[in-house]
Amino acid sequence: MTISQRLNKENTAGYIFISLFIIGFLAFTIVPIGVSFVLSFTDYDILSAPTFIGLNNFKEMFQDPTFWQSMGVTFYYALVSVPLRLIFALLVAMVLVRPSKASGVYRAVYYLPSIIGSSVAVAVLWKRLFASDGAINALLAMVGLPGDTAWLAQTNTALWVLIILAVWQFGSSMLIFLSGLKQIPVSYYEAATIDGASGPKKFFSITLPMLTPVIFFNLVMQLINGFMAFTQCYIITGGKPLNTTLFYSVYMYQCSFQFNRMGYGCAMAWIMLILVAVMTGILFKTSNKWVYYESK
Amino acid sequence: MNARKNRTVVYHILVCLFGLVMIYPVLWMIMSSFKNSSEIFQNADSLLPTSFKFSNYTNGWSGFGGVSFSVFFKNSFLICILATVGTVISSAIIAYGFARCNFKFRNFWFGCMLISMMMPFQMIMIPQFIIFKKLNWVGTFLPLIVPYFFGLPFGIFLIMQFIRGIPKELDEAAKIDGCSTYGIFGRIILPLIVPALITTAIFQFMWRWDDFLAALLFLNKPSRYPVSLALKMFSDPSAQSDWGAMFAMATLSLVPIFIIFICLQKYLVEGISTTGMKD
Secondary structure (H helix, E strand, O other): OOHHHHHHOHHHHHHHHHHHHHHHHHHHHHHHHHHHHHHOOEEOOOOOOOEEOOOHHHHHHHOOHHHHHHHHHHHHHHHHHHHHHHHHHHHHHHHHOOOOOOHHHHHHHHHHHHHHOOOHHHHHHHHHHOOOOOHHHHHHHHOOOOOOOOOOOOOOOHHHHHHHHHHHOOHHHHHHHHHHHHHOOHHHHHHHHHOOOOHHHHHHHHHHHHHHHHHHHHHHHHHHHHHOOOHHHHHHOOOOOOOOOOOHHHHHHHHHHHOOOHHHHHHHHHHHHHHHHHHHHHHHHHHHHHOOOOOO | OHHHHHHHHHHHHHHHHHHHHHHHHHHHHHHHOOOOHHHHHHOOOOOOOOOOOOHHHHHHHOOEOOEOHHHHHHHHHHHHHHHHHHHHHHHHHHHHHHHHOOOOOHHHHHHHHHHHHHOOHHHHHHHHHHHHHHOOOOOOOHHHHHHHHHOOHHHHHHHHHHHHOOOHHHHHHHHHOOOOHHHHHHHHHHHHOHHHHHHHHHHHHHHHHHOOHHHHHHOOOHHHOOHHHHHHHHOOOOOOOOHHHHHHHHHHHHHHHHHHHHHOHHHHHHHHHHHOOOO
16 A cells, blocks of 8 residues: 555544644643642642642632632522523524514624623723722612612622623524524414414423523533633622632632642632533433424 | 504614613723713713713823733734634644544544533643643743644534535545545635634634633733733723723724624624534
């Protein structure tokens, strides 16, 4: 066999094409995961050599009140903001699916926030919007409501400022739902109308089941991202007040890069990975109960 | 007929009102960038400035610590363009391998790609930092660029979907004419998947432009900062905060995104609806 014949064998060609992925996957995912695993059992400040301390990082973590608080805050944030965002996205998609000349413009307007929402620009803007002398309070005062709430300084409102920012970015989920809605055959609705089904009945018996695969996929991906949210918390609240908005990944960042405790940070990362994996697993396990796949 | 017309009018009014609420924050930012710093919070409830001023833009552009925003923008463009070019080239090659070649353990490697897609950056940021530190890459642009030359799962998926839509007969005809697998990729497939490449490029450019965490970790000198990181430092209350200038720079930092949004919306919508995901 000549070299060119050998290179043309499908097996060889396949590996040549994906070789970049294999190298990158090993170098930037597998090796870091291995390093992280080893370091999670050590005390490491990056300057001196790591010292093996067994399970002490994990033991310490379970007694660290800030760890538990950040975990609670993150769960609250993800489990509230992701479902809210998906519900909003679905509602608005149902409204916009109605054809009209302006629907392109409407779609663009609702979609815009999700395009820019993760930027630093919007984070600093949000901080100013909800400042005591910001636009939200000014607008509330204008319509006669109390306009002196310190949204970002109160323990019971600060996290909601971040949740509102997350829900505000429902646009891209809305687009996904819109394209899902358009794929539902009109004949289903026609048949339901002939059978005398009401609007809500159609929604719960046709629309919602047909969308469950899309909803499921988005729920999983967005929950993973929600648990890992970083930038908005880091810039807008920095975890304040009294750590009531301290996200898990921000606390992990503080431990590793501000207190120079890389080992502890790695251990925290592993706990989160396990939690997210278990949660994803549960979602997948229960998915055949509520996710409707047409081929079945 | 009349009742239906009324309902249509109500529909449009409601949709417009809600749309206004949605983009009000952005409008407020843009308008505030033309206001005096004192006016921004005194007249926080009014959208229009008493008079349009561009001084915020000139003040803001001078930056901080002796580094102006022209440097930050240059850094951002350099990082984003290189990372995007790397992403598109590598993702196209990898996607072709997965979509058209039958090789051993393909499903295994495909599973690995799913894992790397689900793996949040936060999980591996600490060891990556340590590795890059040992390589002396921290403080340079390399950690923000090099990893993307090994494919981006989102792009690989998108391009794979596209390649699957191309009839296999095309490949086979070329093969009979003596074209090698690499020739088929370069001459037949590559020209046909340009729309998917553009979509991948747009998304990756926007994500790199917005990226904050990696820049925060891997860069340490203001002269190397991209716009996102510079904006955060600029808004820190340690300095006497000039909110007008901050809003001006925040607005400017969104201009590339706005341009993409307005000119290339078709690709954005397609990318989102075909892959069914956003990040």
